[in-house]
Amino acid sequence: MAVVLWIGVDDTDWAGGGCTTYVGAILIRRLSRLGFRLVGFPRLVRLNPNCPFKTRGNAAVAFRVVGGGVEAAVDAVRGVVEELAGMESEGTEPGAVLLEGEPDEVLRRFYWRALHEIISIDEGLRVAEKVGARVLRWKKGRGVIGALAAIGADLSSKTYELIAHRRPEYWGTVRQIDEESVYRMDEATRPLTFDNVDYETGEIRIAPHTPCPVLFGIRGVSPEAVVRAFRMVEVREPVAMVTVFETNQGTDAHILPMRVSMLRDGVSAMVEGTVVGKPRYDAGGHLFFKISDGTGTLTCAVYEPTRSLRHVASKLMPGDEVTVYGAVKLKPQGLTLNVEKIHVRRVAEIYMGRPPTCPRCGVRMKSLGSFQGYKCRRCGLRKGVEAVELRRVERGLRPGVYEVPPSARRHLSKPLILEDARRRPQASSVCF
Numbered sequence: 001m002a003v004v005l006w007i008g009v010d011d012t013d014w015a016g017g018g019c020t021t022y023v024g025a026i027l028i029r030r031l032s033r034l035g036f037r038l039v040g041f042p043r044l045v046r047l048n049p050n051c052p053f054k055t056r057g058n059a060a061v062a063f064r065v066v067g068g069g070v071e072a073a074v075d076a077v078r079g080v081v082e083e084l085a086g087m088e089s090e091g092t093e094p095g096a097v098l099l100e101g102e103p104d105e106v107l108r109r110f111y112w113r114a115l116h117e118i119i120s121i122d123e124g125l126r127v128a129e130k131v132g133a134r135v136l137r138w139k140k141g142r143g144v145i146g147a148l149a150a151i152g153a154d155l156s157s158k159t160y161e162l163i164a165h166r167r168p169e170y171w172g173t174v175r176q177i178d179e180e181s182v183y184r185m186d187e188a189t190r191p192l193t194f195d196n197v198d199y200e201t202g203e204i205r206i207a208p209h210t211p212c213p214v215l216f217g218i219r220g221v222s223p224e225a226v227v228r229a230f231r232m233v234e235v236r237e238p239v240a241m242v243t244v245f246e247t248n249q250g251t252d253a254h255i256l257p258m259r260v261s262m263l264r265d266g267v268s269a270m271v272e273g274t275v276v277g278k279p280r281y282d283a284g285g286h287l288f289f290k291i292s293d294g295t296g297t298l299t300c301a302v303y304e305p306t307r308s309l310r311h312v313a314s315k316l317m318p319g320d321e322v323t324v325y326g327a328v329k330l331k332p333q334g335l336t337l338n339v340e341k342i343h344v345r346r347v348a349e350i351y352m353g354r355p356p357t358c359p360r361c362g363v364r365m366k367s368l369g370s371f372q373g374y375k376c377r378r379c380g381l382r383k384g385v386e387a388v389e390l391r392r393v394e395r396g397l398r399p400g401v402y403e404v405p406p407s408a409r410r411h412l413s414k415p416l417i418l419e420d421a422r423r424r425p426q427a428s429s430v431c432f
């Protein structure tokens with residue numbers, strides 16, 4: 001029987017370039033030359049987006065191979081990581097994990113914790129020992145945590161990302177991508193692909209702006225969709241490798257349903273509550289509002305780059321029932337949730353009072369001050385406060401789910417467009 005070997009790698013990125021997906025893609029190809037065969041899709045797993053040590057996207061890579069022994073794989077992993085990781089870069093702490101057989105519940109739980117909490121290297125090492133995994137570390141080797149979590153990842157909800165990598169001689173140069181073709185691709189493949197273009201800013205979202213080896217990445221709901229989209233993008237430079245990853249991106253896996261009293265610094269949560277007080281802008285153009293759920297009151301922040309979401313949030317009024325999604329941070333004003341998505345569940349009916357018109361003269365009466373009633377300027381008729389004329393306020397806000405534009409979205413956040421995308425049958429592996 002073929003021995004299944006899982007390999008996970010993380011934290012090989014460095015600020016000036018480098019990318020764990022590139023290390024993973026090269027490693028898969030090197031192992032294949034040694035007679036190993038990839039089983040299923042390699043995984044690109046995003047972990048706790050609020051982790052203070054994270055490199056750009058806090059992503060780890062894992063994949064499964066058969067057809068060779070652990071020692072040969074260990075040599076290959078060591079060789080590729082030492083060759084490609086930004087070893088001299090401060091903060092780059094590569095780690096790799098090799099596991100014979102399939103991951104169990106222990107690793108599955110470890111993945112969920114790595115998504116929601118900050119885990120120490122020591123704990124990662126203890127878990128690796130417990131499950132009998134082989135660990136390779138460089139420097140402190142913090143990458144062991146992501147490597148283990150990626151192997152244990154629960155991808156019962158998943159999306160795909162096709163990543164095209166560049167040849168080394170092109171790294172750091174302007175990416176030669178025909179932007180018009182990206183718009184056409186988006187038009188033709190959305191919602192089976194998503195976040196290709198930010199129509200609010202007119203920005204192409206598939207290509208990074210860093211000098212890293214990624215030419216572009218296309219996200220979608222099926223391998224077929226991302227491959228079809230890839231073929232529609234016109235590039236004027238050679239593509240070194242194309243790899244389709246399965247991923248927890250766009251699944252909201254990082255979000256935990258929580259009450260206000262349970263929130264703490266660094267979690268990503270969805271919180272149901274009622275708006276209390278009116279939203280207010282600060283000097284920087286950021287919008288703040290508060291919600292209460294009976295266990296406490298939470299400040300919610302909608303930052304300037306979130307554009308249309310901020311416009312929607314500015315229309316909130318006390319009494320509106322909402323569910324907010326986002327990362328919780330400890331700020332001077334207390335725990336604050338940075339809103340990534342808001343579900344307006346019920347829009348409160350709000351009435352404004354104004355003086356009634358005089359029944360004799362037909363002119364608007366004058367208020368005598370709060371709770372003092374009204375008086376007609378012309379004939380002197382008086383009316384009590386109960387005569388107030390109530391007018392329903394036109395809210396200009398509908399129930400529904402509102403989100404940040406693609407340029408402000410976190411990798412793990414589920415875009416609304418995915419609610420519409422139909423699931424397609426899956427291929428077993430796409431790697432070319």
Ligand SMILES: [Zn+2]
Binds near residue numbers: 377379
């Ligand atoms: Zn009158």
